[in-house]
Amino acid sequence: MNSKILLFCCVFLLFVNSQFAQNSTKKIALSTLLIDLEKQYNIKFSYSDTDVKEVFLEKPNLDFSLTKMLQFLNENTFLQFKTLDNRYITISFLNKKINICGVILDAKTKTVLPLCSIKIVNFKSGTTTNSNGEFNLNNVSLDASLLVSFIGYSSQIIKAKDLYLQPKCKEIFLLESSEQLSEISIAKFLTSGLQKSEDGSTVLNTEKFGILPGLIEPDILKTIKILPGIESASESISNINVRGGTNDQNLMLWDGIKMYHTGHFFGLISAYNPYLTNKVTVTKNGTSSLFSDGVSSTINMQTSNRITNKFSGGGGFNLLSADVFVNVPISNKLEFHVSGRRAFTDFLITPTFTNYFTRSFQDNSVSSNTVNDSSTDFYFYDYSFKVLYDINYNHSIRASFIGITNHLDYKEAYTSNNTTIEENSVFKQANLGAIVSWKADWNSKFSTNVSAFLSDYNIDASDYNKDTDQFQTQFNNVLETEFKVSSKYEFSDTFHFLNGIVFNEIGIRNTTTVNAPTFSKTEKNVLLKSAFFSEVEYKKNNTYARFGLRVNYFDKFNEFVVEPRINIRQKLNNEVSLKLEAEFKNQTTTQKVDFQDNFLGIEKRRWILSDNENIPIVKSKQLSFGAAYTVKNLYVDITSFYKKVDGITAANQGFYNNIQQFNSVGNYEVKGVEFLINKKSKTISTWLSYSYAINNYTFDIFNPETFPNSLDISHSVSTAFNYSFYNNFKISVGGILRSGNPFTKPVEGNETIQDGNRTIVNYSNPNSERLENFFRIDASASYNFNFSEAVKAVLRVGFTNITNKQNTINSYYIVDNNSTNNVRRIDNYSLPFTPNLSFRVRF
Template identity: 70%
Template sequence: MINKLSFFFISFILITSITFGQNSSDKIALSSLLLNLEKTYDIKFSYSDNDIKNVTITPPKKGLSLQDLLSYLNTNTTLQFNTLDNRYVTISYLNKLISICGSVFNATNLEPLVLASVRINNSKIGTVTNEKGDFYLQNVPVNAKVSISFISNKTKEILVKELFSSGGCKTIYIEEEVEELSEVRIAQFLTSGLQKNVDGSTVLNTEKFGILPGLIEPDILKTIKILPGIESVNESISNINVRGGTNDQNLMLWDGIKMYHSGHFFGLISAYNPYLTKKVAVTKNGTSSAFSDGVSSTINMQTSNRITNKFSGGGGFNFLSADAFLRVPIKDNIEFHVSGRRSFTDYLNTPTYNNYFARSFQNNSVASNSENDADSNFYFYDYSFKFLYDVNFNHAIRANFIHIKNSFEFKEEYTSNNNTIEENSNLIQENLGAKINWEADWSSKFSTNLSAFFSDYRINSSDYNKETEQFQTQFNNVLETEIKLHSKYEFSDVFHFTNGLVFNEIGIRNTTTVNAPSFSKTLKEVLLKSAFYSEIEYQKNKTYARFGFRVSHFNKFNKFILEPRVNIRQKINSEFSLKLEGEFKNQTTAQKIDFEDNFLGIEKRRWILSDNDKTPIIKSKQASFGVAYSKNKLILDITGFYKKVSGITAANQGFYNNTQTFNSIGNYETKGVEFLVNKQAKNISTWLSYTYSKNDYEFDIFNPQTFSNSLDITHSLSAAFNYSFTKNFKISLGNVLRSGKPFTKPIKGNETIQNGNNTIVNYDNPNKERLDNFFRVDVSGSYKFKFSEAIKSTIRIGFTNITDRKNIIDSYYIVDETAENNVRRIDNYSLPFTPNLSFRVNF
């Protein structure tokens, strides 16, 4: 027995020794190999001892030529072998490019981290991990560092040469974050794809969009209306009101291009294709000094800025339009992104289209004559291109183009006194934009971005009435160009310093012509302005602070305006945080509402430019303070705000009164409180938001001088419930309940007065009355499935206003001799019960 045990023991030792000897002989020290190779090939290697220290390699096969030998050494080490002549060979890391790979896991539960960010420091190279936590990168500088990050986990930095792919893919574990500022950032806010950023802005990631009540796709502007303090008094995304501001007081940016047109179908759906727009940041206060204009908010839309080196895309349709997008790699460092969308409303009338059409054209010439022999042709489209070129690891060029268009043609024939009358109306709204920018990393701490854009917005409409032989046209054109130099210097990991110079020119033209009686009016204004901004940002542990200022000079007025900005976030403990925001802003453009020149009810808003006299520069002052609580997926947020905007004119506010056409300069002041509670569980996300605000005008010309703003929504309450039956099947139910907007009635008993030869409505003091409360319930459902691992699909169905409630969103009066007291009230209603459906395929 002992002999057998001894035999097995000795055999085990021998086998282990042989195996160990074989494994240990697989690789040898590179320094030893080089000495042998110098003798064998009669060459001399030139290198630093530190470069080859601890480097091991499997010896090459015997009999290789010198060229094959160097190729073998280059492939199987992180070093670069170059021959100076047939005898001398240099060894270094200089300009060496290698391939790396790895697998990223959570250090606590050992689960793979999907979509973890893998980025090469100080370069444009990067990727994300797949469903197994794996990643792979080519052409990576061997001396660089890799940063691997994931939400709520610590960022880990690793030397590239430690991930050298010939040695196998390295397993990487990253730890969960315990006390970093990222805790202030809410990874999922209300629904997947919505996040609260460190600086307080709300970010919509369209690629990760979950589901919201009534929505069948991540409509950018419809989505932000669920946020506290953001309303749309007439249900239109072209009329988004942030903390009591008018829609023209929102700075709308698409990849850095200022856009003047935001909605298709006259504001009922967003004009920006969400499937190539990667993320949208909405800032209500404490804006970065890099942004000007938009005294109420900044809505910054950004498309993907990273070269994926992967052909991908998608497409789909709903009851109004069809769209598609593609990402096409041309070379390793060149990629092309394209998207397009077009309605089929000029070929097919769906129930959704019919409701949208009736909602858009109610109470105007189109709706009132629909029973006659009339024909309408309406369509919209948008498309965009993006060119991405990484010149090298430190320099990149990006170029963008976008075109948005709405076209409407209305032809009508009707009989009057045995005569056939024809009436033709045409309306075209479009916005073109283009931008090019050069991103440069001059060092690990200093970078710059030089960009230039132009934006061309125009609305062109005409109306011909054969009975009166009258032909009239309206034209509004905005042309803006801008050159901007932005720089960023990182003093340390916690201090960032940014500066910038901006040169801007904007021109606006307004033209109105009538042939009978002959009349023509053209007004063209041009304004040059320049600006310098500076900002310092601090972020460490529980504190985030950003202080900045912007100085603008208006060449035409020889005027300077200083705009300070502040944004502070402070965590008190793991649950509570405080926030303080403040800003001064200005803008030089506004929309004028033309009551007299309106003939379709759609094109009455025109952009106008400040002249520093009758149309002053609009200025705002805003401050807000809030407290946030977050624990166990329960989020509570309460914010008090105050905002005063001066330099507004009565012509761009849209209230009805006897002096609405007079030139009058005033201001509005709004103050209120925003409250949000959001509770999330494994399959449920439910939230309730409430906003209380008081919003008043002050105009010297009116009596009384102070009265309710036309956008004064005193109480606004919304609630929603999202439920996930499975990972792929979700539903969302929600409602909106808010106060009715103010409006003006005629003076009782004296409803009309004479104005020259015309009879007009004799309005009472403005905005004394209120419409009934607005109430709407929406529901939507989403189901995802796969045709294959590479082809994924989504079906969404949504129902707006499922109770079919007739909400009045606006009221005004017209002279009507057949009506009681010679006036008739006109009510505009919100969308009735409206279904919609979308189907998408992504690959």
């Protein structure tokens, strides 16, 4: 009993002592203390309320004399107490220099962040954190503010006085930012990893990619096809059509390099490895004046710019290829990022490869050869390399390199006069790119960026045709270099000013040779252009506005092209916002579609350059207006748009009719409406999108002059349902239903006509018929698991066209004397039911 009482007394005394200690060290507000002191000493303090309202200190001994009390206040606050006479005392903000320190940490992992930038706001001085995440600054003004920033994290403003007189260096936590260049208005859009920026562009964060119907990985170009207004009339990601535009009207940028090759397997797979591509931004209208070309859209792919100081990476495989990527830190200031991917389709046949191969080579000499012995080797690979070097906290250098290659080797053996003859046809398509950039922050408001890139694209093909005993070679090369200087001045947090100048040179060469009859033709064109761009950006409260102007000068044509750009977004309240976008754009490179000189029957596109006569500069003007409604987890968006593109030629539209023989210049005009509704919860995301458009060509020399665009998809509906079982298992099911593509039939009863010594198909009015509606249902599932805390894995399966519907995506006619009416219809079909899976590990 006595021991219990003794224990209780001890606990009680400890409690009393702890409460006494807490009370004795409890801080009080200076404003409250001053009132008590005025009464106690019969004095009057003169001060500003703003100087004392946030000052707290330990309660002093009220037995102090007035002199000792003022000394105590001067030592324990940032204020200066000065006696004017026996009654009045002034309080002013102390303007003195202090020494401060801090430790910067990741808010989630609590790991230190070395090489963080610490800048004194409105001054050029600052420092960076060391390998332990620590920093020290001496002789800092007491009223100074510090800007703490780190690539990939949200910046913070810290007051210097909050770091002063601390018992140890204060810990400052930074939150990782999923968006580096612009703020996010919708953090999760359709699926995790898809976001809406405040300027209206759509951002794909590949690292945080969730799941989409049919996809087993965040394939960059396949993913963006779920957005309203973005279609692929031929099911190929190399043929992405944004608001009725052709695929060559999309500006493709990888780390600032303009890319001319976008797809592996003749467009069925994106050519860009998504696992080192950190962010993809898609802009359909209201583009920044920083960008030119791409009259239909800008697709800007960016790899990580952050030095992690941590060895990490990953790898995986699917039923077509395998890949690996690593981030290798060399020092606190230097890091390498490397990735590589290669198909194994030249030595391992999978069901996925079989379907892809049949889809790519249907109705050509590769698939139709059933008489002679033949073999086909097809594979692709891509790789990238990036160097990240931080000179100091306000100067950084980045260098990137990318290589993309498709290779097809077709061997055909046949017997002639008891002799076996073997012929070899080769097709190689490659794009190399390199860029170096230097970013400098001269002070807290002014920064510059200097960059130079090179892009080298090649098609090198040789083809033997046994039926005509003809051997031909074709070569297409695009070599582009660019030097750009830009500057950004931030007048305030709400008002930014961007300016820059660009010098660009593009050279394109096309060579064709034939052995029987002997023929050789080479065309080479070079174009120099320069541009000045400027834009102002304003964002405050519920308003976002960006006004830009780009002035382009073409040296060869002695011509100026002026392009205004507008992007305005206004929130009427927390739920409803309006948006207005408008732009003028131009481009000087287009693709010519050759059906007469194709390779092994495969449609082949050659890049050509504007000459401002037969091939004019393509110019567009576009206007869109819309509204968005957001409440809790519901998002509704409706946008109307109008676009007109002048300077297109019949040769680059891919007509399967008599028009393809004419070198005519015309335009297309498209107007339509895009609608999207997306409902999200913690475990479910479901959406429905609908697009309606009227898209017509106008070519003056044709009859009729105006007719439907080959990409006129009047109605398109897509829907999907995503469900997350806990945090590691997800499923996604979705479908698409859209109008069939326009095509041209021969004149009924007069299907063929003579053209000199040739018999050709006598086509009727262009694009006057439509294919059957396109319909497809896809599904996918993913399962995440961890081998350890540091090693994470994901298994995904995907099923394309699970109903195995035979969708016709293209139709044309050829002369066939053995067929009814001497013509035969050729139909190209989409992918049948195609399974795929992937397994990935990340560390």
